[in-house]
Amino acid sequence: xxxxxxxxxxxxxxxxxxxxxxxxxxxxxxxxxxxxxxxxxxxxxxxxxxxxxxxxxxxxxxxxxxxxxxxxxxxxxxxxxxxxxxxxxxxxxxxxxxxxxxxxxxxxxxxxxxxxxxxxxxxxxxxxxxxxxxxxxxxxxxxxxxxxxxxxxxxxxxxxxxxxxxxxxxxxxxxxxxxxxxxxxxxxxxxxxxxxxxxxxxxxxxxxxxxxxxxxxxxxxxxxxxxxxxxxxxxxxxxxxxxxxxxxxxxxxxxxxxxxxxxxxxxxxxxxxxxxxxxxxxxxxxxxxxxxxxxxxxxxxxxxxxxxxxxxxxxxxxxxxxxxxxxxxxxxxxxxxxxxxxxxxxxxxxxxxxxxxxxxxxxxxxxxxxxxxxxxxxxxxxxxxxxxxxxxxxxxxxxxxxxxxxxxxxxxxxxxxxxxxxxxxxxxxxxxxxxxxx
Amino acid sequence: xxxxxxxxxxxxxxxxxxxxxxxxxxxxxxxxxxxxxxxxxxxxxxxxxxxxxxxxxxxxxxxxxxxxxxxxxxxxxxxxxxxxxxxxxxxxxxxxxxxxxxxxxxxxxxxxxxxxxxxxxxxxxxxxxxxxxxxxxxxxxxxxxxxxxxxxxxxxxxxxxxxxxxxxxxxxxxxxxxxxxxxxxxxxxxxxxxxxxxxxxxxxxxxxxxxxxxxxxxxxxxxxxxxxxxxxxxxxxxxxxxxxxxxxxxxxxxxxxxxxxxxxxxxxxxxxxxxxxxxxxxxxxxxxxxxxxxxxxxxxxxxxxxxxxxxxxxxxxxxxxxxxxxxxxxxxxxxxxxxxxxxxxxxxxxxxxxxxxxxxxxxxxxxxxxxxxxxxxxxxxxxxxxxxxxxxxxxxxxxxxxxxxxxxxxxxxxxxxxxxxxxxxxxxxxxxxxxxxxxxxxxxxxxxxxxxxxxxxxxxxxxxxxxxxx
Numbered sequence: 072x073x074x075x076x077x078x079x080x081x082x083x084x085x086x087x088x089x090x091x092x093x094x095x096x097x098x099x100x101x102x103x104x105x106x107x108x109x110x111x112x113x114x115x116x117x118x119x120x121x122x123x124x125x126x127x128x129x130x131x132x133x134x135x136x137x138x139x140x141x142x143x144x145x146x147x148x149x150x151x152x153x154x155x156x157x158x159x160x161x162x163x164x165x166x167x168x169x170x171x172x173x174x175x176x177x178x179x180x181x182x183x184x185x186x187x188x189x190x191x192x193x194x195x196x197x198x199x200x201x202x203x204x205x206x207x208x209x210x211x212x213x214x215x216x217x218x219x220x221x222x223x224x225x226x227x228x229x230x231x232x233x234x235x236x237x238x239x240x241x242x243x244x245x246x247x248x249x250x251x252x253x254x255x256x257x258x259x260x261x262x263x264x265x266x267x268x269x270x271x272x273x274x275x276x277x278x279x280x281x282x283x284x285x286x287x288x289x290x291x292x293x294x295x296x297x298x299x300x301x302x303x304x305x306x307x308x309x310x311x312x313x314x315x316x317x318x319x320x321x322x323x324x325x326x327x328x329x330x331x332x333x334x335x336x337x338x339x340x341x342x343x344x345x346x347x348x349x350x351x352x353x354x355x356x357x358x359x360x361x362x363x364x365x366x367x368x369x370x371x372x373x374x375x376x377x378x379x380x381x382x383x384x385x386x387x388x389x390x391x392x393x394x395x396x397x398x399x400x401x402x403x404x405x406x407x408x409x410x411x412x413x414x415x416x417x418x419x420x421x422x423x424x425x426x427x428x429x430x431x432x433x434x435x436x437x438x439x440x441x442x443x444x445x446x447x448x449x450x451x452x453x454x455x456x457x458x459x460x461x462x463x464x465x466x467x468x469x470x471x472x473x474x475x476x477x478x479x480x481x482x483x484x485x486x487x488x489x490x491x492x493x494x495x496x497x498x499x500x501x502x503x504x505x506x507x508x509x
Numbered sequence: 510x511x512x513x514x515x516x517x518x519x520x521x522x523x524x525x526x527x528x529x530x531x532x533x534x535x536x537x538x539x540x541x542x543x544x545x546x547x548x549x550x551x552x553x554x555x556x557x558x559x560x561x562x563x564x565x566x567x568x569x570x571x572x573x574x575x576x577x578x579x580x581x582x583x584x585x586x587x588x589x590x591x592x593x594x595x596x597x598x599x600x601x602x603x604x605x606x607x608x609x610x611x612x613x614x615x616x617x618x619x620x621x622x623x624x625x626x627x628x629x630x631x632x633x634x635x636x637x638x639x640x641x642x643x644x645x646x647x648x649x650x651x652x653x654x655x656x657x658x659x660x661x662x663x664x665x666x667x668x669x670x671x672x673x674x675x676x677x678x679x680x681x682x683x684x685x686x687x688x689x690x691x692x693x694x695x696x697x698x699x700x701x702x703x704x705x706x707x708x709x710x711x712x713x714x715x716x717x718x719x720x721x722x723x724x725x726x727x728x729x730x731x732x733x734x735x736x737x738x739x740x741x742x743x744x745x746x747x748x749x750x751x752x753x754x755x756x757x758x759x760x761x762x763x764x765x766x767x768x769x770x771x772x773x774x775x776x777x778x779x780x781x782x783x784x785x786x787x788x789x790x791x792x793x794x795x796x797x798x799x800x801x802x803x804x805x806x807x808x809x810x811x812x813x814x815x816x817x818x819x820x821x822x823x824x825x826x827x828x829x830x831x832x833x834x835x836x837x838x839x840x841x842x843x844x845x846x847x848x849x850x851x852x853x854x855x856x857x858x859x860x861x862x863x864x865x866x867x868x869x870x871x872x873x874x875x876x877x878x879x880x881x882x883x884x885x886x887x888x889x890x891x892x893x894x895x896x897x898x899x900x901x902x903x904x905x906x907x908x909x910x911x912x913x914x915x916x917x918x919x920x921x922x923x924x925x926x927x928x929x930x931x932x933x934x935x936x937x938x939x940x941x942x943x944x945x946x947x948x949x950x951x952x953x954x955x956x957x958x959x960x961x962x963x964x965x966x967x968x969x970x971x972x973x974x975x976x977x978x979x
């Protein structure tokens with residue numbers, strides 16, 4: 072069982088009291104406990120089981136405008152004492168920084184609503200094994216599939232965040248994740264693909280057979296890939312890739328990147344950065360949401376934010392420290408976005424893939440080719456060539472490149488948004504990108 | 510050396526007993542104890558942005574029978590906790606019987622000292638260096654708009670207890686010093702990053718004001734990029750500079766030669782042992798035994814002494830990298846390549862310092878031989894799809910080559926290639942092998958471990974460059 076709130080609270084107040092006693096002017100502490108159990112299968116047989124049980128502690132001590140932090144997994148009182156002493160000694164010789172402070176008291180979360188983020192159902196390893204057997208049975212039913220690897224992870228966590236201004240809150244969360252990776256082979260090629268499902272509640276996890284089937288189908292259709300020539304072409308990003316654009320956007324509007332001047336979206340508030348039809352929202356209070364939270368990593372209350380309205384940038388993601396630098400109030404986004412999504416576009420998926428006679432449909436990208444300072448983008452990609460709405464053949468060993476500033480202004484979204492993960496996007500088309508191939 | 514038992518109700522005798530009893534019907538396994546102390550100090554935007562110290566202590570208990578691995582970890586070293594883990598392992602493996610292999614090779618060689626780099630330099634003097642870096646760069650040129658500099662230091666002590674009471678230990682220091690600078694000129698912004706590090710004390714790397722060289726290099730890279738033009742798109746010849754560009758070898762070849770992917774036959778190399786996979790003259794080794802290198806280890810995380818493993822010799826595939834588990838199943842021996850990020854993770858076969866050895870041509874000859882292509886000097890990260898063999902990496906400093914001459918710098922572009930065939934496209938191998946500066950971290954299955962790479966300049970006849978200019 073995960074440790075209860077009382078245990079975590081007692082550790083947190085022990086830390087705060089001690090820090091205060093040593094002379095810290097302010098302090099904040101996070102204590103967390105997490106238990107997770109994973110079962111792995113390969114080719115329809117048990118391959119591994121893994122249980123982890125971890126406590127963690129993070130303390131920040133302040134002396135006026137000086138701050139430093141420590142973290143540890145050892146929660147024995149004696150060890151905590153040594154560490155806080157060390158932390159406070161470090162704080163004393165760390166230079167002052169005028170922007171260092173606890174969050175504004177008035178912004179701290181006052182009400183903790185129940186977002187239904189915890190499912191206490193215990194899914195015994197025996198049941199995980201049964202699920203994975205069914206999954207791999209369906210994943211390997213086609214004889215082109217030569218290897219299947221799958222896993223089921225159950226996680227239960229609890230935490231308390233407390234600070235010397237009297238904030239002391241936390242709650243339990245759970246997650247259940249099933250995933251499957253399959254390898255398909257024919258005479259000339261070998262390909263890999265995957266499918267997964269991750270939910271707060273066990274009952275929302277995809278059926279084992281559906282998951283296995285989907286992984287296998289997605290893998291087999293990648294066999295016998297071709298390389299295409301270098302050209303300018305319209306690109307469709309499958310949903311599992313299009314949400315990556317939101318991650319880039321979120322990094323570029325983080326107050327830290329903006330304050331440091333290292334973002335291509337610096338000073339763009341109230342300006343058009345996406346095409347007019349685009350709206351981007353970050354909503355922390357979705358029931359059972361994978362990214363839902365009552366407050367951010369500093370305890371600041373988080374409300375729904377419209378980040379992009381009709382293509383115009385409305386908000387940065389602001390935490391206390393960088394907010395002070397930018398003269399902005401924290402909007403509860405220390406630690407980043409919550410449930411981030413593009414609103415639906417107004418064209419169906421079917422119409423989108425027919426929109427141009429020749430389209431490159433991307434299902435996977437590899438590499439870290441996003442430059443947030445310049446907005447330049449260049450990654451390796453695999454996918455399909457689509458002609459007149461029909462998937463013609465798989466494509467690999469190509470790269471796609473452009474600049475986010477242009478790409479964002481050429482986005483067309485389908486109307487097929489689903490809330491599966493903490494970041495969600497409809498299928499996306501971007502016109503006029505460069506493909507490098509043969 | 511850490512004493513894992515002095516603050517616990519668990520004695521060494523108890524631990525021995527629980528380990529031997531749990532593993533008696535298993536093929537392999539061990540209790541892995543780990544204590545790490547680490548620090549990170551960051552200067553950013555003219556200020557000391559953060560100074561963090563962290564201590565971590567815990568154990569990972571592993572039991573293996575046949576193909577099944579049972580693993581359990583906890584950060585509480587106590588009798589109760591170890592017994593719980595033991596029960597958990599036994600219940601997973603209850604129906605599978607094995608025979609414990611007590612054999613583990615021994616060596617007295619050590620590749621680094623038992624030091625704690627964090628305590629060898631005062632916090633004050635570290636802060637002083639970071640402030641000097643900031644002032645040096647900001648006074649150097651008006652185009653400098655942002656400076657980030659950081660220290661990261663760590664001491665990790667491990668103890669491995671095997672069935673029968675055999676104990677293996679190691680103490681591993683590791684440091685890294687990094688500088689990143691952003692320049693702005695005529696409305697354009699570009700960054701340059703450079704770092705150094707390894708398994709010695711901070712001052713070994715910083716002596717003779719060496720931090721200035723790190724600053725100069727980061728500044729130089731950013732300045733070059735300020736003048737960069739859009740990169741070309743399409744297949745062309747590529748000359749790679751020596752040193753860090755060897756992450757090409759790491760991504761294209763290295764991962765595909767790790768034992769687990771080959772045992773599972775999911776690597777594009779699994780059926781190529783003994784065959785020609787590279788041009789003649791190409792020899793690649795993975796070496797854990799170079800003194801004080803970031804990727805070096807005295808023993809791996811299963812207790813096996815590391816070695817210099819020949820992967821490809823003169824173009825022919827010779828060996829895979831193995832941990833004990835995959836070695837046993839593939840009926841070969843461990844190459845001392847069993848590694849894990851920390852006690853929270855299972856062991857996997859991983860790279861250490863992966864190196865392509867020198868040939869006898871010069872970089873000049875390579876450049877002169879190219880009519881149209883690019884010359885890539887430095888890279889950011891890379892990634893590989895083991896199964897299809899396709900890999901990428903991102904240039905952070907590269908130039909056009911036109912008619913045998915180096916031309917303008919080009920914008921960061923991704924290069925993509927095919928692992929099993931790329932080394933057959935190597936047509937010249939330079940005589941200038943160089944080690945990287947000690948900055949690599951390799952990710953696999955969610956675990957990061959420090960690694961090194963090395964190579965001479967090489968000419969690749971055909972690779973796809975992912976630029977925007979058609």
